[in-house]
Amino acid sequence: MSALSQRRVLLVIGGGIAAYKALDLIRRLKERGAAVTPVMTRAAGEFVTPLSVGALAATKVYSDLFDREDEQDVGHIRLAREHDLVIVAPTTADRMAQLANGLADDLAGAVLLATRAPVLMAPAMNPAMWEHPATRRNHQRLLADGVQFVGPDRGEMAERGEAGIGRMAEPLAIVAAAETLVATVKRPLQGLLAIVTSGPTHEPIDPVRYIANRSSGRQGHAIAEALRKAGATVTLVSGPVSLPDPDGMSVVHVETADEMRGAVEASLPADIAVFVAAVADWRVASESAQKIKKNGGGPPQLTLAENPDILASIGHHPRRPALVIGFAAETDDLLDNARRKLAKKGADAIFANDVSPAGGVMGGADNTLRLVTADGVEDWPKLAKAEAAARLVAWIVRRMGRGEDR
Known part of the structure; x- marks a missing residue:
């Protein structure tokens, strides 16, 4: 099995004639089981079309740092955090100079500055540009910063009569370098099984109405993705959300609390369970088989x-995971309620967050969490939900004893 299997690769396609090779690179990465998310620079669109790139990647192509829809949830940070590897192919002299000097005036630049994933660059430029002292300085600075390179190779250039070192490495060589790079990345939760619940539940009243909690599923899905990146084998049990299923994990779709509990119990045994879903506390005792109509006699009486x-049932389960984490969404008495849940539900930790309307947490892009354990309370700053997920998983790694001293 390839080291790229079930890995998420962010492919930044730069503006150069070698951009056409990115199409074959996408195909080669996908052959090895990688999910590829393309980011195209404006100049790249002069050489290959977003339509062809998106068709081969079978996903959306990102290009605009100021896209209103994508940036509602800080899209450039999300792209930077959700991927296991960033490949820049072709890498122009300009892109090298920008990253070496910390510039981020487009989506690709912002992602490259924000990512914590390994970065692999495949330079492609005229030999004179590659040999220029400024490019050589930038190359050395990027190497010192931990950026990895594949190529450039020696060969003929697009310009007639030009030859030398500057030709972009072939797609198979880039794939081989990517496999080697990914294989060296530490995945501290490798070999552990994790369950994450996410989103709301819908408890039907009749065929068209239901009781539910407000939840976008963004935080739960981000935690599942962060656990996967750390090496865990993840089962995501998701209520009804509009988010796409994350790659590289098993996703179980449910509607009701009963279905969610059943899916969680069916996923046992596990080492880690993180209960993020906003499960409805109540359901109607008897669902109507027909739509309830207004008849002038007042509202129907619902029992x-x-x-x-679900958290309590797993916290006290005979096959209880080694680490059980719950979320407490509260509008008042945040810490008192979180401490009661910690004691009552058999959890190892409760992440408490204030979901008062003024905070904008429910459905929003950010979260402010307070970690409540038997040892006390740890206040976390306001973070993008992907950042909060990464920090939570770092805490899990330490708690599970899977850190550097492992």
């Missing part, structure tokens, strides 16, 4: 029944 407490 409610309590839904299962």
Whole structure:
């Protein structure tokens, strides 16, 4: 199996004649089981079209740093955090200069500055540009910063009569370098099984109405992705959300709290369980088979029944995971409620967050969490949900004893 199997690769396609090779590179990466997310610079669009790139990658092509829809949830940070590897192919002299000097005036630049994933660059330029002292300085600076390179190779250039070192490495050589680079990255949760719940549940009243909590699923999905990046084998149990399924994990779709509990229990045994879903506390005791109509006699009388407490059932389960984490979404008495949940539900940690309307947490791009354990309370700053997920998983790594001294 390739080291790229089930890895997420962000491919930055730069503006150069070698951009056409990026099409074959996408195909070669996908042959090895990688999911490829393309980012095209404006200049790249002069050489290959987003339509052809997107068709081969089978996903959206990103290009605009100021895209209103993507940047509602800080899209450049999300792209930087969700991927296991960033490949820049072709890498122009300008892109090298920008990254070497910390410039980020487009989406590709912002992603390259924000990523914590390894970066592999495949330079492609005229030999005179590659040999220029400024390019050589930038190359050395990027190497010192930890950026890896493949190529450039010696060969003929697009310009008639030009030859020398500057030709972009062939796609198979880039893939081989990517496999080697990914194989060296530490994945501290490798070999562990994790369950994550995410999103709301919908408890039907009749065929068209339901009881639910507000939840976009962004935080739960981000945590599942961060666990996967750390090497865990992840099962994501998701209520109804509009988010795409993350790559590289098993995703179980459910509607109700009962279905979610069943899916979680079916996923046991596990080493880690993180319960992020906003499960509805109540359901109607008897769902109507027909749509309830207004008949002038006032609102219908609905008898409610309590839904299962999934966190408590797993926290006290005979096959309880070694680490059980819950989320407490509260509008008042945040810490008191979180401490009660910690004691009552058999959890090792509760991440408490204030979901008062003024905070904008529910459905928003950011989160402010307070970590409550038997040892006390740790306040975290306001973070993008992907950042909060990465920090949570770093805490899990330490708690599971899977850090550097492992």
